[in-house]
Amino acid sequence: MSTTKSSKINSRTHNGIVFMLIGMIISTISWAETVKTVNGTDIDSLVLDIYIQSRTQQAATEATPDQRLLYLDELTDIYLLSTQESAIQLSQNPQIKAQIELQNRGLIAQAVASDFFVTVNVSEEQILSEYNQVIQATPSKEYMASHILLETQSDAISIIEKLNNGEVFSELATTNSIGPSASAGGSLGTWFSPNQMVKPFSDAVATLDDGSYTTDPIQTEFGWHVILRENSRDSIPPTLDSVSNEIRQKIIQDEFQAYLETLK
Numbered sequence: 459m460s461t462t463k464s465s466k467i468n469s470r471t472h473n474g475i476v477f478m479l480i481g482m483i484i485s486t487i488s489w490a491e492t493v494k495t496v497n498g499t500d501i502d503s504l505v506l507d508i509y510i511q512s513r514t515q516q517a518a519t520e521a522t523p524d525q526r527l528l529y530l531d532e533l534t535d536i537y538l539l540s541t542q543e544s545a546i547q548l549s550q551n552p553q554i555k556a557q558i559e560l561q562n563r564g565l566i567a568q569a570v571a572s573d574f575f576v577t578v579n580v581s582e583e584q585i586l587s588e589y590n591q592v593i594q595a596t597p598s599k600e601y602m603a604s605h606i607l608l609e610t611q612s613d614a615i616s617i618i619e620k621l622n623n624g625e626v627f628s629e630l631a632t633t634n635s636i637g638p639s640a641s642a643g644g645s646l647g648t649w650f651s652p653n654q655m656v657k658p659f660s661d662a663v664a665t666l667d668d669g670s671y672t673t674d675p676i677q678t679e680f681g682w683h684v685i686l687r688e689n690s691r692d693s694i695p696p697t698l699d700s701v702s703n704e705i706r707q708k709i710i711q712d713e714f715q716a717y718l719e720t721l722k
Contacts (some may be wrong), residue, residue, distance in 0.1 A: 479561040482704065493506055494635065496537035496538055496541060497542075500528070503691055506530055509640070513529060549630060571714065575710060578710050578713055580710060585702055585705050588708065589701065592705070596651075596695045597652045597653060599664070599690055599693055600693045601649065602645075602646070602653075603646055603650075603663050604643065605635070605659075606627070606637075606683065607635050607636050607637030607640075607682070607683045608636065608675075608683070610682060611675050613634070614682040615675060616686050618673060627643070628643030628644060629643070631643050631644025637681075649691070651693060656679065659676060662683075662685050663687050666685070666687035670686070671686040671687070
């Protein structure tokens with residue numbers, strides 16, 4: 459029943475982080491020397507360093523001498539294949555030319571984006587303002603609940619009738635629920651916020667009192683539910699320190715998106 463939703467502070471940050479990593483690669487490498495020549499084409503240290511970083515997701519300086527030799531061998535194979543006569547002919551293939559064009563444009567775009575990120579200054583006031591918005595959007599309650607998932611509405615009505623007649627929720631869940639929590643007596647096993655569940659489920663939980671169950675079946679995309687709200691508590695919002703870096707990245711990405719809009 460959990461929905462896969464990005465949190466407010468994480469929205470649209472992925473591309474920004476990728477661009478900044480590219481910028482780090484570009485900014486930390488400023489010199490090059492030939493490390494090998496393959497079929498008359500030089501492989502320079504800058505190309506090797508970037509290749510190592512793309513392969514390891516770490517700075518090239520962290521590679522040991524033996525690892526550098528290993529990656530140089532891999533790069534040599536690339537140069538051997540790409541300097542064959544057939545490779546020169548293939549490079550004129552329209553599809554390959556289009557792919558090369560796309561890769562070149564993508565790299566240049568990443569470099570421009572990285573240059574933009576360097577100029578962005580995020581103030582503490584901006585972070586605090588964004589944090590306050592996050593807090594306001596955070597649900598005030600968290601819940602602990604159990605549920606019995608059933609295939610049909612009539613099955614759910616039958617379970618509710620049994621509960622009304624005094625049968626035990628956990629036992630009914632174990633023997634009747636088609637959900638993965640059946641083996642736990644229907645218990646979801648953890649505290650959750652309303653925004654972590656599909657809306658019909660969370661809305662139903664919010665209207666219940668602790669210790670009560672739904673007297674009408676609740677339909678979601680997963681089937682029909684009978685829900686028991688076990689407990690509730692006030693939610694504890696994240697501290698500013700714990701989310702400040704994520705907020706900073708979101709602000710930077712928002713400014714980048716605004717910059718992109720000015721170019722359209």
